[in-house]
Amino acid sequence: MAQARSAQRKQARKPRRRREGRDVRPQQIVAAAFEEFSEKGFAGTRLEDVAARARVSKGLPYLYFKTKVELFKAVIRSVISSHFDLIRGQMESTDLSVEAFLKGPFLRFMQELVGSRRAFIARPLIAEGHKHPELTEFYYDNVMSRGIETLTRLIDRGIESGEFKPTRLRDFPQLLVAPALTAIIWRSLFERHHHLDTDALLATNVELLVDAIKAPTAAPVDGGAT
Amino acid sequence: MAQARSAQRKQARKPRRRREGRDVRPQQIVAAAFEEFSEKGFAGTRLEDVAARARVSKGLPYLYFKTKVELFKAVIRSVISSHFDLIRGQMESTDLSVEAFLKGPFLRFMQELVGSRRAFIARPLIAEGHKHPELTEFYYDNVMSRGIETLTRLIDRGIESGEFKPTRLRDFPQLLVAPALTAIIWRSLFERHHHLDTDALLATNVELLVDAIKAPTAAPVDGGAT
DNA sequence: TGTGGTACTGACCAGTCAGTCATTATATGG
DNA sequence: CCATATAATGACTGACTGGTCAGTACCACA
Numbered sequence: 001m002a003q004a005r006s007a008q009r010k011q012a013r014k015p016r017r018r019r020e021g022r023d024v025r026p027q028q029i030v031a032a033a034f035e036e037f038s039e040k041g042f043a044g045t046r047l048e049d050v051a052a053r054a055r056v057s058k059g060l061p062y063l064y065f066k067t068k069v070e071l072f073k074a075v076i077r078s079v080i081s082s083h084f085d086l087i088r089g090q091m092e093s094t095d096l097s098v099e100a101f102l103k104g105p106f107l108r109f110m111q112e113l114v115g116s117r118r119a120f121i122a123r124p125l126i127a128e129g130h131k132h133p134e135l136t137e138f139y140y141d142n143v144m145s146r147g148i149e150t151l152t153r154l155i156d157r158g159i160e161s162g163e164f165k166p167t168r169l170r171d172f173p174q175l176l177v178a179p180a181l182t183a184i185i186w187r188s189l190f191e192r193h194h195h196l197d198t199d200a201l202l203a204t205n206v207e208l209l210v211d212a213i214k215a216p217t218a219a220p221v222d223g224g225a226t
Numbered sequence: 227m228a229q230a231r232s233a234q235r236k237q238a239r240k241p242r243r244r245r246e247g248r249d250v251r252p253q254q255i256v257a258a259a260f261e262e263f264s265e266k267g268f269a270g271t272r273l274e275d276v277a278a279r280a281r282v283s284k285g286l287p288y289l290y291f292k293t294k295v296e297l298f299k300a301v302i303r304s305v306i307s308s309h310f311d312l313i314r315g316q317m318e319s320t321d322l323s324v325e326a327f328l329k330g331p332f333l334r335f336m337q338e339l340v341g342s343r344r345a346f347i348a349r350p351l352i353a354e355g356h357k358h359p360e361l362t363e364f365y366y367d368n369v370m371s372r373g374i375e376t377l378t379r380l381i382d383r384g385i386e387s388g389e390f391k392p393t394r395l396r397d398f399p400q401l402l403v404a405p406a407l408t409a410i411i412w413r414s415l416f417e418r419h420h421h422l423d424t425d426a427l428l429a430t431n432v433e434l435l436v437d438a439i440k441a442p443t444a445a446p447v448d449g450g451a452t
Numbered sequence: 453t454g455t456g457g458t459a460c461t462g463a464c465c466a467g468t469c470a471g472t473c474a475t476t477a478t479a480t481g482g
Numbered sequence: 483c484c485a486t487a488t489a490a491t492g493a494c495t496g497a498c499t500g501g502t503c504a505g506t507a508c509c510a511c512a
Binding site for chain 2: 133167
Binding site: 251282283284285286289 | 493
C-alpha cells in the first residue's frame with residue numbers, strides 16, 4: 001500500500017482542513033495567546049502552551065508571528081481596537097446631555113470593560129510595557145491619546161452648554177477613568193478573597209465627579225462661566 | 227563524632243558580632259534587589275545582577291534569603307511598611323479638619339509616593355502578585371485593608387462633624403487613591419514621551435471629590451449628621 | 453496514481469537562570 | 483600564631499524555553 005511509506009508512523013495527528021489553515025489559524029493562535037497572556041503575563045507564558053491551547057504544534061505560531069513579542073502585539077491589537085472605537089463614536093454623535101451620557105453609556109462601557117476578561121491584558125501591559133516601547137506607543141496612540149481627547153471634548157461641550165462649571169477636570173479627564181484601572185487591578189489581585197463591587201465603585205466616581213462640576217440648577221443663576 | 231563534645235562546649239559562648247557582615251549584608255542585598263525589581267520586574271530580574279549591584283557574589287543572597295520570592299517579599303516589606311504606617315498615624319491623630327487633612331498631608335503623601343522610586347515596585351506587584359497569594363495577602367492586610375479602614379474612619383469623622391454630606395464615597399474610599407495608581411502606571415509607561423502633571427492630577431481629584439461631598443456652608447443648614 | 457507545493461510537526465539547539473556546594477578567606481578565641 | 487567557626491565565593495548543575503528546521507501529511511491537480 002501507499003501507506004507503507006509512512007510506515008515510520010508518527011503519533012496519530014488530527015488531520016486538519018487544509019483550506020481553513022491560512023485563514024483561521026492566526027485567529028486561533030491569537031485567541032489562545034490572549035488566554036495565556038492574560039492569565040500568566042508575558043514572560044510567564046510559554047509559546048508551547050499557547051500552541052497546545054490552540055491545538056497546534058509548537059512551531060506553528062512562528063509561521064505566522066515572527067516572535068513572541070509580535071504575537072503579543074497581535075493580541076493587544078485584537079482586544080483593544082474595536083471596543084474603544086465604538087464608545088468613542090458614541091461620544092461624538094450622541095444627543096444625550098453630557099451628564100446623561102457619562103452616567104449612562106460611558107459608565108456602562110467602563111463597567112463592561114472592567115468585568116470582561118479583556119481587562120486582564122492590562123496586567124502584562126503594565127508589567128512589561130516599558131520593555132516594548134513601540135507597543136506602549138501603539139497603545140497610547142490608539143487608546144489613551146484618543147480617549148483623553150474625546151473625553152476632553154465631551155467635558156468642554158458640557159462647559160460650553162452651561163451644564164458644567166469650568167473645572168480642572170477638563171485638564172485631567174483621566175480622573176473619570178482612573179477607578180476603572182484600580183478596579184481591574186483589584187480584581188486581578190484581591191477579588192478572590194476580598195470582594196469589591198466594582199460597578200458601584202465606578203458609578204460612585206462618575207456621580208461624585210459630575211456632582212462636583214455640575215453647574216447649580218436649583219437657583220436661577222446666569223451663566224457661571226468666568 | 228569526637229567533635230560533638232567540643233561543639234557542645236562552644237555552644238555556651240555569647241553571640242559575637244563577626245565584623246558587620248551578618249548585620250548589614252541583608253539590607254545591602256534588599257536595597258540592591260529593590261533597584262533591580264523596580265526596574266525590571268520580578269521575572270526580568272536576575273539574582274546575579276542583584277548580587278553584582280550589592281557587590282557580593284552570586285551565591286550570597288541565598289545565604290540570607292531562601293529563594294527569589296523570599297527576597298522579593300523582603301523588598302516589599304521594607305518599602306511598604308514604614309511610610310504607610312506614618313500617614314495612617316497622622317490620620318488618626320491629626321487635629322486638622324478632615325478637608326484640610328485631605329488637601330494637605332494626605333495629598334502630599336500621595337504626591338510624594340507617586341514621585342518616588344518606591345512607586346515602581348507596584349509594577350512587579352501587579353504583574354506577578356497573583357502567582358504569590360501570600361504576598362498579595364500580606365500586601366492587602368498591611369496596606370489596602372488598613373488604609374481603607376483608616377480612610378473610611380476619616381470620612382465618617384467628616385460626616386459626623388457635619389463637615390461632609392453622607393455620600394457613597396464612604397463605601398469607596400478607594401476613589402481617593404485611584405488616581406495615584408493611575409499616575410504611577412502612567413509614569414512607568416508613558417512619562418518618557420507624554421508628560422502628565424501627576425501632582426496636579428492628584429490635587430484635582432481630591433478637590434473635586436471634597437467639593438462633591440462637602441456640606442453646603444453658604445446657607446445655614448442644620449447638621450445633616452444622623 | 454503520482455507529483456508537487458505547503459501547512460504543519462516536533463525533536464532539537466543554544467542560551468538563560470534559579471539554586472547548590474565545595475572551597476577559600478578571615479576574624480576571633482585561646 | 484594556630485585552630486576553628488563562619489562569611490563569602492563563583493564554578494557548576496539541572497531545568498526550562500524561545501526559536502529553528504529537517505522532515506511529514508495532506509491536498510490539488512494532472
